[in-house]
Amino acid sequence: xxxxxxxxxxxxxxxxxxxxxxxxxxxxxxxxxxxxxxxxxxxxxxxxxxxxxxxxxxxxxxxxxxxxxxxxxxxxxxxxxxxxxxxxxxxxxxxxxxxxxxxxxxxxxxxxxxxxxxxxxxxxxxxxxxxxxxxxxxxxxxxxxxxx
Amino acid sequence: xxxxxxxxxxxxxxxxxxxxxxxxxxxxxxxxxxxxxxxxxxxxxxxxxxxxxxxxxxxxxxxxxxxxxxxxxxxxxxxxxxxxxxxxxxxxxxxxxxxxxxxxxxxxxxxxxxxxxxxxxxxxxxxxxxxxxxxxxxxxxxxxxxxxxxxxxxxxxxxxxxxxxxxxxxxxxxxxxxxxxxxxxx
Numbered sequence: 001x002x003x004x005x006x007x008x009x010x011x012x013x014x015x016x017x018x019x020x021x022x023x024x025x026x027x028x029x030x031x032x033x034x035x036x037x038x039x040x041x042x043x044x045x046x047x048x049x050x051x052x053x054x055x056x057x058x059x060x061x062x063x064x065x066x067x068x069x070x071x072x073x074x075x076x077x078x079x080x081x082x083x084x085x086x087x088x089x090x091x092x093x094x095x096x097x098x099x100x101x102x103x104x105x106x107x108x109x110x111x112x113x114x115x116x117x118x119x120x121x122x123x124x125x126x127x128x129x130x131x132x133x134x135x136x137x138x139x140x141x142x143x144x145x146x147x148x
Numbered sequence: 149x150x151x152x153x154x155x156x157x158x159x160x161x162x163x164x165x166x167x168x169x170x171x172x173x174x175x176x177x178x179x180x181x182x183x184x185x186x187x188x189x190x191x192x193x194x195x196x197x198x199x200x201x202x203x204x205x206x207x208x209x210x211x212x213x214x215x216x217x218x219x220x221x222x223x224x225x226x227x228x229x230x231x232x233x234x235x236x237x238x239x240x241x242x243x244x245x246x247x248x249x250x251x252x253x254x255x256x257x258x259x260x261x262x263x264x265x266x267x268x269x270x271x272x273x274x275x276x277x278x279x280x281x282x283x284x285x286x287x288x289x290x291x292x293x294x295x296x297x298x299x300x301x302x303x304x305x306x307x308x309x310x311x312x313x314x315x316x317x318x319x320x321x322x323x324x325x326x327x328x329x330x331x332x333x334x
Contacts, residue, residue, distance in 0.1 A: 007330050008295070008323065011276050015296050016269025017190055024182050027200070031182075031207050032175035041214045043167030 161223055164214060174214070178207050181224070184297065185231045191292045192235040194260040194281065202238055206231045221306075228293075228307045236285060250284075257281040279329035283322050290315055291322040 090096045099105050160180075163173035185206060190199035209230050210217075217226055243253050261277045280288055289308065293299045294315075301312045308315070 007327055008276075011272045012269065013296060013298070014269065014273070015187060015191060015277070016267050016273040017187055018266040018268050019186070019196065020266070024179075024186070027182055027186075027203070028175070028179040031204055032178050035171065035174060035208070035211050038170075038212060038214060041167060041170050041211075 164217065164223075170214060174207075174211050177210070177223070177227070181227050182207075184224075185227060187296065188228065188292065189231055189235050191277075191280070191296065192232075192285075192288065193238060194257045194264065194277070196264075196266045198238065202231070202234045206234050209234070222303075225303065225306045232289060232307065239285065254282055275330065275333065276326070279326040280322075282329055283325055286310075287318050287322040287325070290318045291326075294319050 090100070100110075160173055160176060163169040164177070166173075182203060186199055186203050189202045189206070190196065193199055193202065206227065210227060217223070239253065242248070243250070246252075246256075248256065258278050258281050261274065261281060267274070280291060283291060286308070290304060293304050293307070294301070301315050304310075304315050305312050310318075
């Protein structure tokens with residue numbers, strides 16, 4: 001330890017570090033000028049947040065309630081499908097039965113999207129004999145209507 | 149070498165805490181502490197340009213978190229903590245960036261000392277800087293603050309959050325290693 005102190009006593013406590021001329025003066029003014037605005041420290045006016053409306057306060061709970069209701073409905077549906085307690089087929093749905101019994105509803109909404117050419121092609125492929133169904137004149141009339 | 153300012157002026161701290169005067173007070177803090185903090189940082193990173201950047205970051209961080217400064221702590225202690233934290237973070241980042249081990253970084257620091265043109269002093273001063281560069285970071289910090297800044301162990305303890313006993317042991321070990329370095333390089 002004595003020798004340590006001997007070594008260190010021969011060396012200056014000055015670290016010998018040099019800086020460019022006027023560095024500290026320039027540094028102090030440069031950094032002081034570039035300090036950003038500190039709103040908390042300098043007490044600058046801070047924009048008050050807009051007051052929370054009733055809907056903003058209730059909104060998270062409303063969303064949560066809607067989410068739970070959705071999950072409950074989904075589970076209920078799965079349960080009905082799994083247990084078969086309720087017959088969900090069209091035959092047992094009075095609204096659907098009534099709708100499908102109405103020929104104008106079926107023509108407008110069910111058959112409306114079917115291409116008539118495809119129907120005729122299908123019938124031809126299945127070997128339906130047109131003369132048996134129509135007389136020749138009405139068949140020609142039907143085909144000319146389709147062509148138009 | 150500028151030593152740290154003798155006293156933390158209570159009026160300066162008062163001005164720092166007053167919104168109306170805090171900006172001017174911070175400018176005074178920068179004037180007062182830039183030199184001792186610069187030396188502390190540069191002795192860690194051994195490069196003027198890096199020390200300049202880190203010193204600037206130190207004051208910007210101090211300013212942006214000035215409301216966290218508690219008047220019961222010494223201003224110098226708070227600033228030294230920020231500066232040391234900046235230095236250690238920088239060294240760790242450089243090690244990661246250059247993929248260096250701690251031993252590799254020691255060589256890098258010694259090379260930086262040899263290439264440093266902003267230096268006064270004789271060969272012994274240079275040798276001492278190289279010897280210090282071989283110490284672990286914590287020992288370098290303790291040795292620099294004790295030997296160059298002549299800080300009391302109590303203040304070093306406040307800055308580094310280490311007990312006085314551990315600091316004395318750390319300084320003693322640092323001196324031993326420096327002695328060994330001089331013996332090996334005679």
